[in-house]
Amino acid sequence: MSPRWLVGLVLWVSVLAIGVAHASVLGGLTPKTLEAWNQSGGSGAPTVLTCDNFSLAAATGSALASRPVQLPAKCGSGTWSTHLGTWTIASGLLRATTANATASINAGSTNVSAQATITNANGSSRIAGVAINHTGATRIYLVGALSGPSTAQLRLVNGGTITTIASATVTIGASAVVRITRNGSTVTVSVNGTLAITHTLTSGQITTLSGGTRVGLYWNSGTGIRFTNIVATTPASP
Amino acid sequence: MRLPKTPFIAVLAGIAMAGAVGASAATLGGLSSTGLGSDNSVVAACDTDGISIAYTTAYNATAQEYQVSAVNFTGVNAACNAKAASVSVRNGTTNLGTTNAASITVTASAFSITLASPVSAASVNGVSLIISG
Numbered sequence: 001m002s003p004r005w006l007v008g009l010v011l012w013v014s015v016l017a018i019g020v021a022h023a024s025v026l027g028g029l030t031p032k033t034l035e036a037w038n039q040s041g042g043s044g045a046p047t048v049l050t051c052d053n054f055s056l057a058a059a060t061g062s063a064l065a066s067r068p069v070q071l072p073a074k075c076g077s078g079t080w081s082t083h084l085g086t087w088t089i090a091s092g093l094l095r096a097t098t099a100n101a102t103a104s105i106n107a108g109s110t111n112v113s114a115q116a117t118i119t120n121a122n123g124s125s126r127i128a129g130v131a132i133n134h135t136g137a138t139r140i141y142l143v144g145a146l147s148g149p150s151t152a153q154l155r156l157v158n159g160g161t162i163t164t165i166a167s168a169t170v171t172i173g174a175s176a177v178v179r180i181t182r183n184g185s186t187v188t189v190s191v192n193g194t195l196a197i198t199h200t201l202t203s204g205q206i207t208t209l210s211g212g213t214r215v216g217l218y219w220n221s222g223t224g225i226r227f228t229n230i231v232a233t234t235p236a237s238p
Numbered sequence: 239m240r241l242p243k244t245p246f247i248a249v250l251a252g253i254a255m256a257g258a259v260g261a262s263a264a265t266l267g268g269l270s271s272t273g274l275g276s277d278n279s280v281v282a283a284c285d286t287d288g289i290s291i292a293y294t295t296a297y298n299a300t301a302q303e304y305q306v307s308a309v310n311f312t313g314v315n316a317a318c319n320a321k322a323a324s325v326s327v328r329n330g331t332t333n334l335g336t337t338n339a340a341s342i343t344v345t346a347s348a349f350s351i352t353l354a355s356p357v358s359a360a361s362v363n364g365v366s367l368i369i370s371g
Binding site for chain 1: 281282283284285288289291292293295297299300301302303304305306317318321359360362363364365366367368369370371
């Protein structure tokens with residue numbers, strides 16, 4: 001091949017190379033990640049059995065007795081019963097009179113968690129709590145109670161007999177959420193999401209409590225104490 | 239000027255091709271020269287052995303329901319760290335809400351995404367997650 005022919009060929013290849021160079025700048029793409037997952041299944045949140053936040057006025061006056069829960073779509077069709085004392089609603093809060101007063105609503109289960117917000121229990125001689133396994137008129141039940149200024153208690157009430165089964169020191173603020181849970185023979189009490197008491201029911205205690213499927217509120221002392229936001233669910237911890 | 243024949247033909251061919259390129263651009267009205275190319279790239283998974291999913295739930299007294307406020311992922315490979323993620327909580331085929339995270343931090347093989355808006359826990363029966371980047 002003559003040198004001139006070679007020069008011509010080089011020129012021609014150079015022109016081609018210019019065009020090819022555009023494609024070469026895309027070389028070496030960075031590897032990327034793309035990954036997708038799908039998972040079926042519930043959220044794991046406990047099932048709400050009944051609830052009431054007392055945000056709506058009572059159907060008749062301010063009395064709690066015979067009042068239906070205010071949000072049936074989420075809280076069911078239960079109706080409140082009072083078993084001792086006078087329970088009244090004012091501004092979304094519930095108050096009671098008479099020592100060892102209880103108001104309850106049927107949750108339909110002995111294995112249950114119930115919690116409520118209790119205000120102004122952070123002082124001496126102030127006792128109030130949340131009841132489960134309530135039998136209704138015979139007033140047999142368990143209570144997870146705040147005993148101000150700094151104690152949580154597990155009480156077993158059998159009519160007029162009150163037994164403090166267990167207690168623990170806790171921090172009680174102006175507002176505190178108390179939860180009591182029974183799951184089989186195990187009962188727990190928590191305050192503001194922190195486990196305070198764990199108790200295993202004796203066979204005698206289980207027998208005493210048999211048949212109680214109501215949940216409710218318990219007031220013993222402390223005129224400034226108020227209740228709101230009760231909810232009962234399938235057993236949940238703590 | 240007299241040019242040798244064979245090299246001259248080769249040069250003309252090269253000029254003709256260059257001219258063809260120029261003519262193509264000219265019909266679009268002065269676009270700057272550009273290129274078109276393709277390449278292959280690896281799209282790899284950052285976690286190949288599965289991820290476990292759980293939820294953060296809490297009772298909302300105002301709504302009187304349990305709500306899902308976050309989705310928690312465990313068993314996550316460290317290679318997914320700093321990637322973008324998108325999580326959608328679902329009820330069947332209905333999307334209850336999608337939250338995007340520009341960059342996730344995988345710590346101790348786990349990360350969480352707080353939902354932009356909590357959703358009713360009772361409605362949630364599935365979740366979808368995409369990690370990309």
